[in-house]
Amino acid sequence: MQKAIIYLRQALAKKHGVTPEHIMLGNGSNELIELLVHAFVRPGDEAVVPHPSFVVYPMSVQASGGIRVVVMLKDHRLDLEGMARAITPLTKLVFIANPNNPTATMVTADEVERFMARIPERTIVVFDEAYIEFAQGPDFPDSLAYMKQGRKVAVLRTFSKAASLAGLRAGYGVADPDAIALLNRIRPPFNVNSLAQAAALAALDDESHVLECVRLIDAGRHFLYDEFKALGIKYVPSRANFILVDVGRSATEIYQKLLREGVIVRPMTSFGMETALRITIGTPQENRRLVAALRAVLGKTSA
């Protein structure tokens, strides 16, 4: 098991042009979010979190006795200006989910550059890039470059999404060795099991699987856009493997009806979006099944 950890950290270090001391493995990137908060947020400290976004950020901050400084999204996108303005001398962490869950929107390299110019040296910026493979392009920020320039930045990645290994629970963080050493002191000693390590190592070598997954999601995204347009459903253009849609009526009701058709989507009511659903892009067959079920529950006739 020790060997697999060493090989995995070495392979990740090589991939990102850093040393193994810059890499920390987690039981999913979820655990790394919790460890970062646990290590750096004391009672009374602040952490700036976007909303709606990944719920684990505010939950972890609250569990550590920290103060969640919530900055609402603007037009479904992270409001980086608002987040920069929300920083005070008490701010220890800022969470940037890029792409964001549940909106599937991303912030660009230019926007992040302006944001980083306004962030004080003492504040750690956490770039949570769980969905990066689906968003890659010339406009996607190189967040690791900030870390390499000596800025206080932690970059989180995962094998759960494009590598399709969510159940195995393997994620990693890249940060400066001092931060990683601190995190290592508080991490449970056996946080990533040996099967997950072996699978993650194999996944790193299997770029074609990731490319195929990204291609499938791209095709599915465009198929679903066309179908949503035909059904009169508004959607937020996505840079991830899910799409946020507005069904124009109770999302909970549509969710329950879809469930009876054997299709699981996520109502966004807990985020205060009463008519929104987050729909995961699936295989062509799953996408067709979703569209047929949606058409049926919305009472639309097929075209």
Ligand SMILES: Cc1ncc(COP(=O)(O)O)c(C=O)c1O
């Ligand atoms: C934005 C974001 N970050 C992190 C995670 C955690 O993923 P994992 O713990 O499987 O790596 C998720 C999972 O849904 C997510 O949406």
